[in-house]
Amino acid sequence: MTTPSASSNSSSHVADARGPLHTGPGDQNIYYGLYYGDIGASASSDRSGRDPRQVAVEELRSLRRRFVDPAGSERARELLEDKRAVMLTAGRGDGARTAAKVFLCQLPQGSRRFRELVDQAEEGDSAGRALDREQVERGAALLLDLSTVPSRRYETFMAELPWFLKVVRECDAWLAVVLPVQWRAGFEHVFRGLVVGLGRPDPAAVLQAHLRDGGIRVRRAEVAVPELEHELRTATMAQTADLSEDIRAARDAAPPDSGFAAWLKTALAAHAPGAQDVEAHLSGLDSGAQRALLLTTALLHGARTDTVHEATVRLARAVEHPEVATPLLHHRTLTARLTEIKAAAHQGRVRFTVAGYDAGVRRWFWDNYPQLRGPLADWLRAAPGFTALERAERLELVTRFAHERLRTGPPDGLAALAERWSRPSASPEELTMAARALGEGVVHARYGSHFRQQLYRWAQDSALPAHRAHVVIGVCSEVLSRRFPDQAMIRLRHVSRHQEKGVRVTAREALARITDSDDRLYRSLLRRLTPGAEPRGLRDLGIFLHVADAARMTGDATVGPLLADHWTAALAHLPPSRWQQPLRAWLERAHTRPAVRRAALRVLATACARQRAAFGAVYAAACSWAAGDAARQHTVNALWEAAGSVPRPHPSHTPAAAR
Incomplete structure (x- = not known):
């Protein structure tokens, strides 16, 4: 960030003084600040709020530790x-x-x-x-x-x-x-x-490595049990990793005096339910209403009882199941109906009594009732209106649907939902659901390309509805940047040229966020910027002033010339009111970072040598920044000396002459 503000230490964009621009009559849509934080946080299932690029590096290091x-x-x-x-x-x-x-x-x-x-x-x-x-x-x-x-x-x-x-x-x-x-x-x-x-890695050794990385050390003899060996014989490496997570979860939920054998038994039980178990269970459920309850419970596993009941009624209507006119007091109790589908309500929340059964039910219905997929999507569209459905549960519902949709393909149904949930009249709840749907899609091994191209098309539209633009920003910043940082940066750069100021500000902050800890990505962004006097060039200058940071001068000889070129363009094409505050922030960083001070001041001096007419305004802004502070004045004096030592370029090499 180049501009110190009250919001500089927060992940929220609410306090940004530049704010959204009200361009029309009626109530202003203030999603820019109030809801973007929710959109960004909803795109990824990771709730840590950590720098996504740093998370990506940590994930790679963790992968090395678990590799066999x-x-x-x-x-x-x-x-x-x-x-x-x-x-x-x-x-x-x-x-x-x-x-x-x-x-x-x-x-x-x-x-x-x-x-x-x-x-x-x-x-x-x-x-x-x-x-x-x-x-x-x-x-x-x-x-x-x-x-x-x-x-x-x-x-x-x-x-x-x-x-x-x-x-x-x-x-x-x-x-x-x-x-x-x-x-x-x-x-x-x-x-x-x-x-x-490459051969197949030893699955038992892979499991041990994953457990060890999660703080569970087991001997080879402890994993050499028939039930586990049978499970690992046909398991993929991803399924083996999932099993290690299930063992860790079983450990966390087990009594303190339990051991690995008990944790393993619990985890294997969670893997046990398969298609045959679900099919045998369904053969005993003659009622369509009970089947609707079974599927709803699988999709909303862990939700409140009221939510599951209402969603079941809605699902029955979505699949056009006939309603039976029975007096209310003649209806079976929800407790009895849940027992029949191997579920129960505990502390007001509905879960299956068999571990892992929810995933088996979802998979079975999706594979055996393809004609239900369309009605299920229609039912999901109404999820924002489900009673007492909390945000985390609503997003988990989207994730579960996305996993089934992407497991079998094609991806169009999920993309259509994301488009609907990000329409101009979308509610805050729908925007978070759109972000999660796209977040699941953009990194999918088989269909990720489909969603990344969709984001690219949207990002290029400078008139894209602001709601959808903020969804694009959130998905690029929090999900796409982890695995495909360059693609995230390119899309955010396009959105940073949006016609609405609030969208531009949010996109630029996202660009600053994903490049903050990645020097290569920061350099790549600077190289892609094409500042100039035309509208697109001026918007690229706006991006530059937002990400310009004197502290990024270390360790890369190519960054300094790029920064000097962009400062030259800023002085040439923008009034002082546009670059004075970023300049003050640049000087502050140079002043507080002795290791980069000389190089940072030389960048400004080089820009001033190319745009001599701007030096007076630059020097005046620097003196205002110093404001009588002796230490800061020393930095201003160093800038003056640097400006005097930089050779004045030949007129034919100046940006003005080139144009």
Whole structure:
């Protein structure tokens, strides 16, 4: 942030003095400040509020701690070291993608340099290219996951990879490619020697590693029990990780004197319910009303009894189940009906009595009643009106629906819900649901591209309804930036040019947030900005002044010239009233950071040398900032000296002459 304010230490945008701009008659929509915090927090299921880029680095480090080398790992590392590239194959669910990430992150500063590449078609590449040399920065650790791309795009990627590999090597970068399970033949002559087949990691060792990372240390003998071995025999690595989480949850809920055997038994019981169990149960439920209660309980597991009852009635209507005219006092009690579906109300909340049964029920209904999917979406649209449904429960409902929708595809139904929930008349509850739906979609392995392209199209629309624009900002800032930071930055930059001031301010704050702890991303943003006198250039200047920070001068020789260029453009194209406050913030950072002070002042001096007419206003603003403070005045004097030592550029090289 460049502008100190009352809100600078808060994640909320309510206190921003610049505020939303009221551009029309009637009551002002104040979603900008009052509801954006809720939208951003709802996009991700992570409620920690931590910097999303720092979270991404921590997740990579945690992945390294939990990783168990499969057969072929040594060869893969050798290829990365010697050839700067490796192409990995593995069985379905055996963790090839995880292995690629770990191999890259084990390189020097790999966790900081790691980036995941995406199809450039998502970024509006009109030529249909899959790869772009601009994606490769010096020393980058790049992952290209081709395991789920459509066959047509797969062929495009493979055709472009030879020249892309040359760029990777020229930039001293590294590339790990994850190939499909049934990867196409015909490219062997191009990539001969780079393909490594990975074996299946020892699932028991994987489970032990995950448990150890969660604070549970167990001996090999403790996991060598028949029930667990049977579970692990066919489990994917992701399912093994989920089992470790279930064991941790069982430990947290168990009595203090219990041990691993008890926790394991509880966790395995939660994994036990399958399709056959649900089908056998349903065969005894002849009533459509009871089946509606069963499905509603699975979707709203843990919700209040009143909510479950009302939602069940609504679901029965959505599927056009006929209502029976029975006197109210002749109705069966809710307690009796819940018992019949293996559920109970405890402290006013409804849960199944069998652990894990809710997931089994959801999956069974989704797979066996495809004709219910449309009515379920209609029912979900009404969820904001469900009685006593708390925000966390409403968002969990969206997550559960999204998991089933994305598990089978296609993604259009979920995207349509997000579009409806972000329409101009959407309520605050609907906006949070839209954010969660898109947050689940943008990082999905198979369908993420669909949602990322949707966000890109929306972000480019400078007249996008403000409600939807804030949803885009929240999803990009809190979800997309973790796995695809460059894509998040690009979309936020587009939204930062929105026609409404309140949207622009929020998008710029989000840009500052995701680049704050990521020097590479900050540099990439500066490179993409094209400040100038035209409207788009002026809005890029607004972005620059919001993220300009003297403290970012350390450790990268390319940042200083970029900052000097943008300060030059700001002095050339903006009145002093637009850049004075960011300038004061810049001076304050330089003043309090001796390590960057000289370089930061030289940036300003260089800009003033290029725009000599602005130096008087810059110096006056600096003197006003010092306000008689002796230490600050010393910094102002240093700025004066720096301005005198910077050579005046030849007229043909000044920005004004160039234009």
